[in-house]
Amino acid sequence: MNTPHPTSGMPPLAKAMTLAVCALLGACAVGPDYVRPDAPTPVSYKEDRGWKVAQPSDTADRGKWWEVFGDPQLNALAEQVEISNQTVKAAAAQYEQARALVESARAAYFPTIGLNAAATRAQSGSVASNGVAIGSPGISTSRSLSLNASWEADIWGKVRRATEAQTSSAQASAADLAAARLSAQGQLAQSYFTLRQVDAQIQLYADTIVAYQKSLQLTRNQYAGGVAARADVVAAETQLKTAQAQAINLGVQRAQLEHAIALLIGQPASAFSLAAAPLANVPPPPVPEAGLPSQLLERRPDVAAAERQVAAANAQIGVARAAYFPALSLTGSAGFQGPSFANLLTLPNRFWSIGPQLAATLFDGGARDAQNRQARAVYDQNVALYRQTVLTGFQEVEDNLSAMRIMEQQAVVQEEALQAARESVRLTLNQYKAGVVSYLNVITAQATELTTARASVSLLGSRYVASVQLIQALGGGWHATSLPGADAVNAANDPARR
Template identity: 60%
Template sequence: MKHSQAPMYKTLLAAAAAALFLSACAVGPDYVRPGTEEPVAFKENKDWKTATPKDQELRGNWWEIYQDPQLNSLVEQVNISNQNLVQAEAQFRQAAALVQSARAAYLPTVSASVSATRSGGGRNSSSTLVNSANGGSVSNSFSLGPSVSWEPDLWGRISRTVEANQATAQASAADLQATRLSAQATLAQDYLQLRVLDAQQKLLDDTVAAYQKSYQLTQNQYAVGVVAKSDVIQAQTQLKGAQAQALDNGVLRAQLEHAIAMLTGQPASTFSIAPTTMVAVLPAIPVGVPSTLLERRPDISGAERRAAAANAQIGVAKAAYFPNLTLSASGGFQSNSFANWLTVPNRIWSLGPALAATLFDGGARRAQSDQAIAGFDASVAAYKQTVLTGFQEVEDNLAALRILEQEAAVQDETVKSARLAVELILNQYKSGLVNYTSVATVQATALSAERSALDIQNRRLSASVLLIKALGGGWDQSQLPVNKVLNDRDATIAGAKPAAQ
């Protein structure tokens, strides 16, 4: 390097060294996780039957707790083929790509250009362009060279942007898990309700068969003059009503079957589930303590990560108050002769820092800073509300399970009494001691009791699924991608694909 270039070179090195030193600073507040009021214990948990010590935590495949192989198979299909999951996974990849884009600003921008131009000059008395033969001139210009530009992160604008994008990507990963858990829970609810409807269908079919026998009994007794025609008509009315209920039961079952097809990513027209007896059992669910809920629910983690992203945006807004330093360098060759283009005498270069600051913007930066602060306050409120909602959902479903367990015990006694009443009244009718109205009344009461018992069973199963969902399923905050993973795009994408757990 020539001696005349040394002062500029030293100036550039000094500017770069100062920039590197200052880039360790980042304006704006450092993130602190917002505080929340966490109860010591769930209010409804004191009477809850906890699981055995070996099952103190929900596992990843939480649906296996119901011990139904077909349910397990369907949930696995949800994990692979559910289109909402595919969409959430793509959105996570978008967020991860933004992290890479933000990190690219740490590094210099290197570009290269090559050009060849031919220009002419000279004007006649009419001020028109003429060629060289009429006294004008024509020149050639050839240039080739790279250029480097770098903006050091003096005030932490880039680092805060990276911090915000990383937190947003983690929130997107939590959203993916929340979408997955929601789809799994919805499928489990639909499937379990479908199986209860199968049990209800069997009850109605058995009832129709019983009513058919009662109708035949009244016809026989009417034929020998024991009972009036009204008994036959009443028995027939009761039979037709039961048949209508049996047919109507198929409407909801078909809708649930179609919903399950959609959740598993299959056309409803080609999907079916054969009726069978109930296999699933009501599980004992490990609840834990409220403090763990903040780490076990993906929606809470997502809301917390959005608060972190909003906090980093405050730093980005604050950095706009400070000047920007740009270090640039370029070099190459320039000549008006193609033959002598790439030679040492035609070498060119330039070095230099540039410092730019906004002196007046009409309050735009103040408005952006206020907007960022307000956005952070809103995200903190959303986070705290999500936490409160989480506690409410756990308490709601604990209460539902506790009360429904008591109701089921009472309803079981009601069913036993109703069945005994049917047996006694039917025998009395055969002996001519009561009219058919008494038979119809106790049979209707028994059917209602049986259906109520099945409804309670369905509500208990549904509440158990909702409790598991409220507890976060088998998910844990440690499953969120860390910043190191977010900086590795391939690893991030591989970890985000919706696949069977």
């Protein structure tokens, strides 16, 4: 029994389209399939050994990580970063551009269809080839209305590879957006805690100035009673004025930090201000533990962006390889053509044409070889950048783990030093009142106390900043599964699933 061919009995246009679709579905994509490159990954963090924080990683906030600090003012400012930060907005616009490029690449799967309407009036010649006139010149009018279509079969996977490249680039752009958001939020938190540290130092100087004023009054009383020399009064005045000048100088740093915060939340510096609120003398809250170094590859958006750029570069190799093979395209047109619009749309004026075209480049002076080498070099470059980004991530985690561990130990000793300095001031003042020591001993003890107290405040602020930096280094709760629509985009890019 003879089975008829599936395309038998079809019109020519339908038959050609069916054969082309079959060719497309049986096509293969040239170029290497993507495999994530290896990256140097240690088994564990060196600085994490023997130092565990109280909060496990599985309870870490996957979004609003700043809320771990329990500061309502910081929470309100961080919320504005997502809305008003111009760097984040620029990254969001760049991501929208990348999404549009994905749609542009996918459009090559479909035919291009155009409509053409034309009216021409022409004059024909009236002289024969031997130079003898054969009649008056002829004028003719032609009007046409046609529908044109062209479509290139993706036999070698050029369109698929191009779509893969743009999809990976769009995912990299989405990761860049997350990285920009995390960076802005981290800068905001660091500037905020540094500003609160300056507020604490301003408060420290305010308390110190009150103490120095009492010391000045003490020396004046001692001088009036003939117990102390005039030099003691001058020394006390100098000490007081120096502290007042240093307190005023802190205003410059505070103003600049306030302006930096205004920039991060997208407000003019002249229209933004924060009320003074000294940093509370409590250690920063525990942050999520670092976990395994291998997890960092999925937790940092900059690493994910670099990896997606590698995938995009790998797909571009396939695009460059496809240029070595011939291109099969199908073009067709149909419409009406006649001398007048009155009877243009009639059967005698109908015309149509359809046909495949196979085109191949035989010689291009080495252009395709150069493009192929360039694509491979771009891939190698992106692999190196990816590995460098991974190494940088490990370094940042190690840096901040060591900073948190060491500063925690330092804070214990610093607090002991501060208590000793305060006790020294108390004892020295009593000795001065009793006439046992000179006022120079009091100045030395008070200067030591002020220096030690400033160091304690600075250390506390540094611990808060390091805590923020460690959260940033660990990705701020972000995860690679947050990349948008990877599975959906891949399904849409597969012609077999259309």
